[in-house]
Amino acid sequence: MKDEKGGQMSLIKGSINLTRYKVIENIDTPDIDIDYIQKQLQSFRFQSIDETLDAESVGWVETLDSLSTEFSPTIFNFGECYTMGMRVDTRNVSTKMFKRYVAIAIAKEEERAGRPLSADERGSRKNFVYAGLMNKAPVDTDVFGVCWFQKRAEVWLAGTGTRTRERFEALWQKTFGTGLLLKIPYVSARDMISQDGLERISPTSFTAGRRF
């Protein structure tokens, strides 16, 4: 299991990169209990792409075992925190390699047919080549740890980067039906001072009026 991007394993060892979110609507209601969370995690569990030609799969796995998606409550409920892993499997065919094999396949077919291929025939060859290459491409796996502090309406993702964040936000929205707000300074400040006070703040020059 890879761990380069501050993923699931980093919750247990090594250094951690953390992205923090506020849950937009606090879903700490009696209806949303541990059974509901378990059901939702199971509904959006990770699905393997090993036997498919899919380029990507994103879903939930258990924090301590990224091959398991049972989610018994004792596995993901740690006191005030729920933990889970977002597993992302991807396979990729480089454009350069794809073009090369398409050119070879079309040249062979044109030689066999003794005429140039039509646009439809070229399209069909491209699809065939793509499927063949995807079938052979190795699957790359990343797992990112997630902690959900329901009472505080706060969620942590042990990972950074735009693509990782987008995948996580989409999976979260799909699973729990609520949005997440990145906990950036402006968002935190909104909970601490009035909106008017916040809007009045403009950049300070620390060196204005000074001669060095």
Place this chain on the structure above:
Amino acid sequence: MDMVTIMREKRFIGQEFLTWIWYKSDVIDYIQVRNIGTLEMSVERRIVLEAGSGIERKTVSCVGSDIDLSEAWAALREGKKVSQARFMITLEGLTWHVTINDQVELRSVKMPKTFDSGEEEPESDADKLLERIALLSKLADIVDALFASFINVRADDNEWAIEVAKMADWMDIRCK
């Protein structure tokens, strides 16, 4: 305003927060933080300052285990603000090492050692996970409390003017 616009236009809040923490950690040995306690804090290994945005953005980085901050002082004097820094934070005998950027993301967090050599480490992965979440929570609380202290001063025009004057004096001394 959408999130992308907010992140771009309000980025200065995070930069002023980091610049303020640098100032505080440089002039005060022990920082009292409400609801947290007494912190020891210092910049270590990495500090990045910048001014402007887009193609106008100018950046100065000071990096290294034996970091020389003279370039950082000079950049501050030119009007740049801190956009990223690595801090060592100690509270009640526990020491975290963390890089904080101007979106207040916590990066490359190195956790405190909670046991001495010869003492027993948590055995199971579940125990390790619980301990690390607790330590990470503590760090998040510290950073949030520091930010709350900053934003309360920042939002008060009089208090902020006094703080900015003190920071300018600090720069005078450091840039001599």
